[in-house]
Amino acid sequence: MSPVQVRPAALFGFDPMYMTKEEERILEGEHGEAPAKAMELLVALGKIYDADGLIPIESAQISGVSYKTMGDAGLEFVSDFSKKKGAEVKVRSMLNPAGMDLERESYESEDFRKKQIQLVNAYSDMGIELSCTCTPYLVGNRPTKGEHLAWSESSAVSFANSVLGARTNREGGPSALMSAIIGKTPDYGLHKKKNRRPEIVYDVQAEEVSPSILGYLVGNEIRDEIPYFLNLTLSEEELKSLGAAMAATGSVAMYHVEGITPEADDFSIEGIEKREIDDKAMEEVKEELKNGPEPDVIVIGCPHLSKKELERIAKNLKTKEPKGTGPDLFVFTSRKVKDRSPESVKKIEKFGKVITDTCMVVSPLEDEYEVAATDSGKACAYLPKLADQKVVYADLDTLLGMIR
Numbered sequence: 001m002s003p004v005q006v007r008p009a010a011l012f013g014f015d016p017m018y019m020t021k022e023e024e025r026i027l028e029g030e031h032g033e034a035p036a037k038a039m040e041l042l043v044a045l046g047k048i049y050d051a052d053g054l055i056p057i058e059s060a061q062i063s064g065v066s067y068k069t070m071g072d073a074g075l076e077f078v079s080d081f082s083k084k085k086g087a088e089v090k091v092r093s094m095l096n097p098a099g100m101d102l103e104r105e106s107y108e109s110e111d112f113r114k115k116q117i118q119l120v121n122a123y124s125d126m127g128i129e130l131s132c133t134c135t136p137y138l139v140g141n142r143p144t145k146g147e148h149l150a151w152s153e154s155s156a157v158s159f160a161n162s163v164l165g166a167r168t169n170r171e172g173g174p175s176a177l178m179s180a181i182i183g184k185t186p187d188y189g190l191h192k193k194k195n196r197r198p199e200i201v202y203d204v205q206a207e208e209v210s211p212s213i214l215g216y217l218v219g220n221e222i223r224d225e226i227p228y229f230l231n232l233t234l235s236e237e238e239l240k241s242l243g244a245a246m247a248a249t250g251s252v253a254m255y256h257v258e259g260i261t262p263e264a265d266d267f268s269i270e271g272i273e274k275r276e277i278d279d280k281a282m283e284e285v286k287e288e289l290k291n292g293p294e295p296d297v298i299v300i301g302c303p304h305l306s307k308k309e310l311e312r313i314a315k316n317l318k319t320k321e322p323k324g325t326g327p328d329l330f331v332f333t334s335r336k337v338k339d340r341s342p343e344s345v346k347k348i349e350k351f352g353k354v355i356t357d358t359c360m361v362v363s364p365l366e367d368e369y370e371v372a373a374t375d376s377g378k379a380c381a382y383l384p385k386l387a388d389q390k391v392v393y394a395d396l397d398t399l400l401g402m403i404r
């Protein structure tokens with residue numbers, strides 16, 4: 001059963017969820033209006049998903065930060081909530097990407113900048129760090145095995161569950177915010193070991209594995225099941241891309257890789273359906289994604305790039321001289337990683353911009369561009385729907401070769 005499916009009992013009347021006396025007092029408003037509202041939402045979620053109760057979390061990661069996706073209604077909701085009594089986070093809480101680089105202009109309007117600043121300030125007033133990244137684990141918040149979290153960005157959720165062995169459901173922006181205010185989350189789904197078992201095995205027989213393409217393919221096939229990969233050797237950066245793509249074309253919130261991920265040995269895969277993936281299957285997906293018109297922009301960094309990935313791009317561009325005749329280039333990362341990589345940033349910025357706090361999907365890319373080229377499986381899935389782009393897939397070396 002999928003960890004986020006509503007159980008039949010919940011459809012016909014909710015079972016009560018266990019609450020401590022203190023939780024009941026919070027719900028009754030003893031600690032202020034904001035914790036009462038937060039508790040109300042968590043209790044409702046707990047009932048829907050048949051949670052045993054609430055469990056403490058180590059950290060929250062909150063989406064719903066870009067003014068592009070939140071609009072005026074979202075801005076109003078967050079601003080109003082931030083002013084209520086008791087609207088302070090109880091655990092370390094970080095923000096997902098906003099709709100623009102908070103420190104430099106790129107392609108957003110003045111009005112957009114103004115509203116975006118208001119929105120992040122409202123989050124900041126509640127004590128949430130303005131990390132504005134989908135890779136909190138690269139900027140000092142790296143959970144350990146067994147820790148409970150309330151994270152909401154799908155690729156971050158996948159990485160935390162699969163690569164780090166921490167436990168989080170794929171929260172919505174509001175539920176992650178409310179969990180941050182209470183410091184707890186409903187105990188159901190991927191917080192339970194029994195719901196983390198593999199449901200389908202993929203034997204990877206391909207010689208050339210692009211994690212973005214593999215993730216795109218598998219996510220499309222299985223939607224929200226938990227896959228277990230055999231014969232797959234990937235770096236941490238590649239696991240980040242694999243998980244992001246599976247979470248975008250499906251809603252895969254967790255996967256295992258034999259010999260690599262921390263819980264892969266905890267479960268037997270005997271008797272589970274097994275599928276094979278070969279070079280032909282990978283090639284078919286690549287072919288489908290790589291055809292398209294001439295790109296007017298190259299976007300790299302979905303999920304946000306690590307220091308190592310920035311170095312690889314800088315190294316590749318080292319011998320090139322910019323002519324300014326190719327598509328524009330935007331490279332997305334977190335502010336902390338950018339600050340740690342001054343040499344790489346300097347080299348890349350001879351050809352384009354290294355942008356922080358945002359990404360190609362949640363910024364208003366569509367105001368300036370129509371055809372985006374990317375090496376990200378997740379961006380291939382989201383850019384057409386969320387940024388009105390025609391998308392062309394290419395691997396990183398091919399993308400960098402397009403730069404002139």
Ligand code: F3S
Nearest residue numbers: 134155302303359361
């Ligand atoms: Fe991150 Fe934006 Fe991609 S939030 S995973 S860079 S769509």
